[in-house]
Amino acid sequence: MPGCFYSDPINQRPSVTILGEPTEAVHRADHLTLAAAAEDPDGHYVRFQWRAYACAGAIIAEGCDQYPFADGLLETFDFDVPIRLRDDVTPVTLLRVVLQAKDELGATARPEEELLLPVVNRAPTLVLDRSSRYSFIKDSPINVYAKVGDVDDGPAALMPLVWEVFGPATGNTSNALADLTILQDAEDPAHLQYGKVFTANVEGEWTIRVTAMDPLDGIVTVDTMITVSPGTPPCLAQVQPIVPPVGALLPLTDPTLFQVPVVVDDLDVYPPQVGDAFLGTTDFKWYVMAPGQSSHVEVAGATGNSYAIDPASYTPGDLLEVRVEIFDRDPDLLTNCVATDATCAVNTSTPSCIQRQTWRVEVR
Amino acid sequence: MIARLSLLIVLLIAGCAGNIEGGDDDGCRVSLGFTPSMPYSGPAGEITVTAGVQNTTGVLAYTWDVTYVGGSVPFTNAAANNSAIRFTALDPGTYTVTLDVDAPSKTCNQETQRINVLDPTGMLVDVRLHVTAPFDLDVPPIDRMIRVNGGADYDLGAVVLEPGIPATGMVRTSGGTGVPAYMRISPLGMAGAITETFSNASGIYDVTLLNQPHDVLVIPSSPTLAPQKFSWISSTTSFTVSAGTAITGTVRHGVTPVSGAKVQLTIGGVPTTLGTTAGDGSFTVRGIATAGAMVKVEVTAPAASGLPRLESTAQFSVTGPIDILYSSTLQTRNIGGTEVRRGGALLGNKKVVLVGALSSIGNVTAGVTGNASGFARVTTTTNGSGVLPSLLAPAGPLSAVVTVLDSDLAVTAFNTSAAVPALIDAPIMKPFATKGIGQSPALDGIRLDLVPVDALALAGAPTLQLMSDSAGQFASSIADGGTYDAVFSDPQGRQGQRIVTDRTATSFASSYDLPPAVSVSGTLSVTGNPNKLRGAAVTILCATCSGLGRERPIAETASDQAGDFVLAVPDPGTM
Numbered sequence: 001m002p003g004c005f006y007s008d009p010i011n012q013r014p015s016v017t018i019l020g021e022p023t024e025a026v027h028r029a030d031h032l033t034l035a036a037a038a039e040d041p042d043g044h045y046v047r048f049q050w051r052a053y054a055c056a057g058a059i060i061a062e063g064c065d066q067y068p069f070a071d072g073l074l075e076t077f078d079f080d081v082p083i084r085l086r087d088d089v090t091p092v093t094l095l096r097v098v099l100q101a102k103d104e105l106g107a108t109a110r111p112e113e114e115l116l117l118p119v120v121n122r123a124p125t126l127v128l129d130r131s132s133r134y135s136f137i138k139d140s141p142i143n144v145y146a147k148v149g150d151v152d153d154g155p156a157a158l159m160p161l162v163w164e165v166f167g168p169a170t171g172n173t174s175n176a177l178a179d180l181t182i183l184q185d186a187e188d189p190a191h192l193q194y195g196k197v198f199t200a201n202v203e204g205e206w207t208i209r210v211t212a213m214d215p216l217d218g219i220v221t222v223d224t225m226i227t228v229s230p231g232t233p234p235c236l237a238q239v240q241p242i243v244p245p246v247g248a249l250l251p252l253t254d255p256t257l258f259q260v261p262v263v264v265d266d267l268d269v270y271p272p273q274v275g276d277a278f279l280g281t282t283d284f285k286w287y288v289m290a291p292g293q294s295s296h297v298e299v300a301g302a303t304g305n306s307y308a309i310d311p312a313s314y315t316p317g318d319l320l321e322v323r324v325e326i327f328d329r330d331p332d333l334l335t336n337c338v339a340t341d342a343t344c345a346v347n348t349s350t351p352s353c354i355q356r357q358t359w360r361v362e363v364r
Numbered sequence: 365m366i367a368r369l370s371l372l373i374v375l376l377i378a379g380c381a382g383n384i385e386g387g388d389d390d391g392c393r394v395s396l397g398f399t400p401s402m403p404y405s406g407p408a409g410e411i412t413v414t415a416g417v418q419n420t421t422g423v424l425a426y427t428w429d430v431t432y433v434g435g436s437v438p439f440t441n442a443a444a445n446n447s448a449i450r451f452t453a454l455d456p457g458t459y460t461v462t463l464d465v466d467a468p469s470k471t472c473n474q475e476t477q478r479i480n481v482l483d484p485t486g487m488l489v490d491v492r493l494h495v496t497a498p499f500d501l502d503v504p505p506i507d508r509m510i511r512v513n514g515g516a517d518y519d520l521g522a523v524v525l526e527p528g529i530p531a532t533g534m535v536r537t538s539g540g541t542g543v544p545a546y547m548r549i550s551p552l553g554m555a556g557a558i559t560e561t562f563s564n565a566s567g568i569y570d571v572t573l574l575n576q577p578h579d580v581l582v583i584p585s586s587p588t589l590a591p592q593k594f595s596w597i598s599s600t601t602s603f604t605v606s607a608g609t610a611i612t613g614t615v616r617h618g619v620t621p622v623s624g625a626k627v628q629l630t631i632g633g634v635p636t637t638l639g640t641t642a643g644d645g646s647f648t649v650r651g652i653a654t655a656g657a658m659v660k661v662e663v664t665a666p667a668a669s670g671l672p673r674l675e676s677t678a679q680f681s682v683t684g685p686i687d688i689l690y691s692s693t694l695q696t697r698n699i700g701g702t703e704v705r706r707g708g709a710l711l712g713n714k715k716v717v718l719v720g721a722l723s724s725i726g727n728v729t730a731g732v733t734g735n736a737s738g739f740a741r742v743t744t745t746t747n748g749s750g751v752l753p754s755l756l757a758p759a760g761p762l763s764a765v766v767t768v769l770d771s772d773l774a775v776t777a778f779n780t781s782a783a784v785p786a787l788i789d790a791p792i793m794k795p796f797a798t799k800g801i802g803q804s805p806a807l808d809g810i811r812l813d814l815v816p817v818d819a820l821a822l823a824g825a826p827t828l829q830l831m832s833d834s835a836g837q838f839a840s841s842i843a844d845g846g847t848y849d850a851v852f853s854d855p856q857g858r859q860g861q862r863i864v865t866d867r868t869a870t871s872f873a874s875s876y877d878l879p880p881a882v883s884v885s886g887t888l889s890v891t892g893n894p895n896k897l898r899g900a901a902v903t904i905l906c907a908t909c910s911g912l913g914r915e916r917p918i919a920e921t922a923s924d925q926a927g928d929f930v931l932a933v934p935d936p937g938t939m
Contacts, residue, residue: 238496238901242560244546251546251583253635257915261496261901262922271920272855274930281855286826300771304813304829308912312673313741313824315664316626316638364583364628364635 014040016048016101016109026081027122028092028152034077034115036099044103050077054085055094064096081119083152091216092119123218124150124158125191128210130198130224134278135266137231139330141278142198143180144224148212149191161194162211168204176200177208200228233346234265234282234328235353246342249319249362252311258322258359259306260284268328270305280329287323290314295339296323311363318363325356392420392472394465404484405456405516411479413461414448422468429462456483456516458885478519486514487936491918492556492905495888497525497897502572503890504528507556509907512882514936520886525897527890528572533601535563535582542567543589543605548581549573549596556905556914581634590650593634609653611636613686613730614645615663617671621645622690624666631682632657653682661728661736663688670696670756672722672740681731688736690726697780699742700754704766704788710750711768711790718742718778719822720762741822752788763819763845766790775819775845791844794869800836800852802859802878807836810878811855814848817866842869851916852878860934861918881932884919888927896927904933 019035026032038046050072055064065086070079077099082092095117101109127147134140149155165173180195200206206228211221240259244250260282263270268280286307287296291314299307309322325334325344334356337344344356395416403411417424426446430437437459439451453459459479465472489512497503503525512518535543544567549559551574563569575598582603583591590608594600611629615622625641629651636651659680665671671690680686699718704711719741726736742757757780764778766788774790800810814828815821820843828848830838842848850864850872859878884904888897903917919931 237899238499240496242562245562245564247565248544248546248562248585251635253583253630255912257912259915261903261920262498262899264899269922271922274856274921298770299826300769301828302826304827306827306916308815308827310821310824312739313822315667316628316662317640364638 011105012041013107014046030081049100051098053096054092056090121216121218124212126212126220126222128224146194155192159213164209166207172201203230237262237264251364253364255310283327289321291318314363323358392470393418394475396477409453420467420470425466427464453481458519483515485938489936490907496901498899517883523886529575531573532570535567545584608650611682615688617690618692626664630660672738672758674738676728676734676736678734686730695759696756702752706790712748712750715767717765717823764788765823773843793841794844795841796869797839798872799875808834813851820846857932880935882935885930902929
């Protein structure tokens with residue numbers, strides 16, 4: 001008689017695999033997503049148990065925290081790579097991710113799945129900017145700003161920034177930078193801002209190089225190039241009274257104030273601008289060519305923006321010329337003009353910007 | 365009929381649709397008004413500000429802010445729905461009220477109202493606000509009276525220039541020939557807003573003017589055509605100039621004809637042509653006779669005559685001969701041989717100007733007789749030995765202005781009333797020191813203009829400009845014997861301008877208080893131009909002065925990128 005032999009089916013262990021291993025270097029504070037792939041020969045439902053440990057070892061799981069910094073029970077496992085171990089001091093250099101799986105009958109996958117991920121330090125971030133109220137001209141202050149951050153260590157952990165200046169051969173690079181105190185952005189605590197006042201002693205191409213380094217020797221270097229110009233000559237923007245056209249004479253019937261109400265310049269303007277100590281004032285020189293004179297004679301002491309002429313000082317019918325010339329702090333000699341030129345522009349490429357004006361006057 | 369009605373309905377609907385889609389017209393608009401319209405400071409200085417909100421419905425939320433000199437000012441609600449507030453302006457100055465309105469489904473503009481609060485004890489001073497736009501903008505200038513209130517800053521708000529209209533035309537003769545001329549054009553009621561131009565060789569002028577009547581003074585280049593005053597309106601296309609009336613007369617010194625004298629008349633503010641007397645003293649000038657006008661007669665005798673310049677103003681008739689008489693008692697003296705020294709050393713080859721104001725030197729008769737005054741201005745140069753050459757000068761209390769070097773002047777009395785002095789002793793420049801002080805500890809970088817008066821002015825000496833050191837101190841040397849008006853000003857606007865008249869090197873005080881300043885501010889724009897007016901010259905000028913004093917700025921600045929300007933003018937003070 002054939003006997004019947006019954007035995008319960010033997011439950012087999014599930015097998016499990018970690019998917020989604022990063023193909024690029026993992027940095028501290030990165031966000032990772034891993035997935036579990038399970039296979040159970042019996043077709044049972046498989047439960048997962050994820051654990052992620054922060055370690056300070058090299059490529060083996062030594063020096064890991066005793067407790068995981070993240071765990072999970074789902075098929076996918078999301079976590080942020082910690083910055084430091086639980087001691088809050090030691091930087092994380094390795095991740096150990098452990099995945100355990102059990103089927104619904106409690107069979108545990110063996111061996112448990114383990115993933116070791118080296119963690120590297122992320123370099124600081126650095127952005128430079130610059131601005132100038134004075135059109136980036138030599139001997140004028142140019143503000144250079146550095147905005148630094150460090151995703152893993154935080155901006156406060158960064159070493160002091162290293163500022164370097166590279167300039168033209170005759171440029172004074174050693175004294176070109178001075179500290180500039182600037183306010184921090186309260187709405188952006190992840191970054192700190194620093195500033196320097198850059199002053200170029202010669203025109204040309206200058207480069208400001210800033211290097212930021214974090215405590216783990218992560219380095220970033222950024223350059224900003226500044227083209228420093230020599231500055232523009234001042235321009236006579238308004239004069240009074242009207243300048244007679246060529247061939248005409250301005251009749252002078254009453255005491256008249258020859259004036260330059262407005263001079264446009266990058267640094268030395270008129271009228272003086274209040275509230276900016278760096279801006280200066282235009283220098284004026286006045287000349288008169290009186291009847292009988294063959295050249296324009298500078299009027300000693302007349303250094304303001306106006307010069308008065310009373311026709312009573314002359315004989316009716318006299319012809320004279322009144323001339324003004326303007327100069328900024330870097331005075332250009334009006335060498336490209338001869339004395340008989342009624343107007344003069346230092347920069348011939350901008351002929352409308354003149355530094356000399358002459359009125360031909362007839363005393364009436 | 366039905367078809368026409370349908371068309372009308374369609375047109376009306378289309379019109380409505382146009383309004384609904386009218387863009388900005390549909391936006392929520394906020395405006396502010398306040399009472400009283402001219403508030404005064406003090407415990408009773410209560411101001412109510414009321415909001416007006418258009419193009420929105422529903423319950424609105426109002427957020428108010430009132431500031432004064434950078435600080436917040438408390439206020440209370442003055443309306444149940446918070447659409448009005450009330451605050452007390454304890455101090456004079458400019459208060460800024462800002463309102464934000466939250467409206468359902470609408471974005472409302474933020475509205476700001478600057479309210480000038482006056483000091484009830486403030487003195488009032490009228491000044492002129494003169495604005496000249498950058499020349500490339502081709503906008504006529506303005507010259508408006510404004511009132512500065514003592515003790516309070518004043519915000520003018522929007523100062524709007526009109527773009528003007530092109531005024532082109534021709535200056536010509538009656539025969540149609542174009543005439544080159546100088547033209548000075550001023551709008552009626554705003555005489556200081558002068559626009560100048562020249563007509564070209566063909567007589568064509570092209571200028572931009574306010575669209576209102578103007579006075580136009582045309583001074584032809586040709587000496588044969590008389591200057592003339594015209595009226596201009598927008599339809600004016602030409603000005604016809606003429607030779608005018610021949611105005612004749614004679615110039616005599618006692619009974620002796622004066623030949624070679626330059627004669628010019630100014631009739632009702634319009635000059636004539638320039639005439640030169642013939643050997644018999646006769647002259648002819650050409651001008652426009654205007655009945656009843658004040659006529660100024662000016663005669664400049666030839667230098668060799670030694671006669672002073674003669675001036676007389678009265679309601680002279682120019683339709684008949686004009687008799688110009690230097691008094692027979694007016695004597696001239698030969699100054700040749702006078703030595704010019706400094707410290708005993710003869711000054712060779714130095715310019716010497718003998719000047720002096722002289723009264724009652726003659727008279728002018730033309731219908732009426734007017735007394736004539738004048739001044740002497742004799743320019744000469746010492747020879748190599750420091751001696752004046754032979755030259756006539758009027759007898760009288762003159763002064764000698766000696767130019768030792770370009771910046772080294774000396775003034776000394778040279779009284780020729782009885783005889784010619786044998787010596788002009790030119791004193792060395794005299795040092796002086798003074799200081800400008802104000803409310804701040806040290807007024808660094810203030811400016812001192814030394815405007816020559818009396819002898820120096822007659823000699824044509826220039827205004828000297830000095831800048832102070834960091835303590836407001838000035839130290840320099842000026843012509844000994846010379847007199848100046850001292851004009852202290854602070855380019856940084858911390859203090860107001862102060863003018864101290866008739867200063868000599870020895871009469872400067874050790875310091876001068878510069879008056880407190882009040883600010884006059886505003887924002888420049890041009891009608892129809894959304895851009896603010898930047899780079900315009902903005903000056904505060906004297907309203908009651910004459911001559912150069914009317915042209916010298918009390919305060920000056922240029923409008924900034926936003927069209928804003930701030931001027932510091934002397935505080936008129938309080939009672």
